[in-house]
Amino acid sequence: MPGSTIGASFGALEEAEVEAWVASGSKGGNADSSSDGSSSQRADQDLSTNSRGLAEVPAPVIDSGSSRSRSSRSIAQGAGEQGHSRDGLSEDGITYSLFGYPAYDNYAGVKYPLAWVERVQAHSNATHVWKVVLDAAAFVPTHKLDLTSVPADFVPLSFYKLFGYPTGIGALIMRKENTGLLRKGYWGGGGVFLATSKLDWRYYQKPPHAFEHGTVAFTDIIALRHGLEVHGRLGGVEAVQRHVSAVGEYLYEQLAALKHSNGRPVVQVFGKHHMPSRREVQGGTVNFELLGPEGQVLSYKQAAQLMAEAGLHVRTGCCCNPGACYNATGVTEEEVQQLALRKGGDFSEWEWIDVERGGRTERRPLGSIRASLGMMTRFEDAHALVDFIGRTYVDSTDTGEVWVDQEECRNIASYLGLGLDDFLFRYTSPDPDRPGWQLLKRAEGSQDCVFLVGGTKCSIHEVWPLQCKTYPFWPGLMDPAAWVHERATVCEGISHEDAPQVNVEQAGLLLELATEQQAALQIAAAAGSRRREAEP
Secondary structure: OOOOOOOOOOOOOOHHHHHHHHHOOOOOOOOOOOOOOOOOOOOOOOHHHOOOOOOOOOOOOOOOOOOOOOEOOOOOOOOOEEOOOOOOEOOOOOEEEEEEEEOEOOOOOEEOOOOHHHHHHOOOOOOEEEEEEEEOOOOOOOOOOOOOOOOOOEEEEEHHHHHOOOOOOEEEEEOHHHHHHOOOOOOOHHHEEEEOOOOOOEEEOOOOHHHOOOOOOHHHHHHHHHHHHHHHHOOHHHHHHHHHHHHHHHHHHHHHHOEOOOOOEOEEEEOOOOOOOHHHHEOOEEEEEEEOOOOOEOOHHHHHHHHHHOOOOOEEEOOOOHHHHHHHHOOOHHHHHHHHHHHOOOOOOOOEEEEEEOOEEEEEEOOEEEEEOOOOOOHHHHHHHHHHHHHHHOOOOOOOOOEEEHHHHHHHHHHHOOOHHHHHHHHEEEOOOOOOEEEEOEOOOOOOEOOEEOOOEEOOHHHOOHHHHHOOOOHHHOOHHHHHHHHHHOOOOOOOOOOOOOOHHHHHHHHHHHHHHHHHHHHHHHHHHHHHHHOO
16 A cells, blocks of 8 residues: 555556556666656565565666565465564565556446456566556446456455445455465454464455455345346346446536537547547546636535435545546646645645646636446436536526515515515516516517516516625636626626725625525426436
8 A cells, every 4th residue: 555565666657657667678677667757666566475465566767676576475475484583584686566556447437458467477587577466446337347357466446336235345366376476464363263462463264355354244145145136137237337337428428518608628538449449448426627618627525415405416626646637637736735735734724725827827627527327227327417517507598587485575576565475477488497487578579588677677676586696796607717707798787987886795795695595496407307217
């Protein structure tokens, strides 16, 4: 594990770097095989003396590794005696490096080539051996993995990701020839057959039991049988893969088709969904950002809250993959580090970072939104997400759209001397998908509100709806680009020299009220979506 293995160096690589290295003719032990010309790093950690776990050794920055090799006290093919000391290591001249990568990227669902396993192993020679750990935790729930044709040395997987229950249960599959290379650092629990209270000595169980720390979760393991049975009833992994691929493609295409009134996209999707070979390189994970009409990135935290209220459950943030996350959102790890240091441990506000790009300051997110699809995901679920985003985040094609609640309807009706029913019939258009709200009608032959006289003066100004009172201090206009666009295309009075002055406190109050109203509208829309879903 990075940061816990003594004497090892680690590195993270991008896909192109790995491809360049595995395609090269360099072999293990070449100390100058860095593909980018950078100075080589020491990778002086062999598997047999790894006292705290396995290490990812950076490639193509390759070095000869450790001169230490197989330990006479390592856990060999059977049970073994082992002391706390590292003395007694044999010197047979063989060194080891470990290359680790995920078969399936958990951030955006990109699938990495399984062929890398043998191509990395082929870099071994008589004195230096490359081993491969293939992280299949996110891959095997929806893909078949044949370890005969993909001979990875170590394969971790998660039963929780496979079946959704129970949590905290996984497995490490390893080839038998590798058990003698692993040195166990922790020696308590069920992995030990014999131990003494005073002597620096213990006797391990035979592998694989020697590597199981403590008492296994046997009551949870019993539940795995039912998960396997459900998987089989659904047609097995091939049927699951076909289903998830179809739903994922549908979700991507529908999200990509969402446009604002100016033609700009509502959603930026990460990954390789757009590629013709997407079924080979992209899985059923859709990670995305929500965009405003001017291309500004919108809050993923607020989106998650609204989606949860609508019965839609997504993952937000970096999804335990900061490398892919920061690369997608366009920030560097150094920038994130400096921001964290400035926070001084207070991460109550952690969503945005200001970065310098092209001589100007830009606000960028520190995460995104992930929709993960699996064997139980339905097309209806994907449609519900698309429908929610369309109703909540696509801007209105009509600038005169004004929403009023029941209390505002009563106030306007009283001001006009009308009964409530008469007012609703004459001046509003009910929306069954937003219970509790009414949309004011438009003037005939115009996109303006029916109460806007001459396009400039409100005839019910004394009982102005809240939406009008708070304009232009709306959440969607707080981005500088959106503010400029609104002034240029909708209301020239914004920031006009003759416009009434509004102090910071007043503006903040108006923005707060507008935000509350927008949230109420979104919740109403979500309730309408849930009701439609429940209809036969």
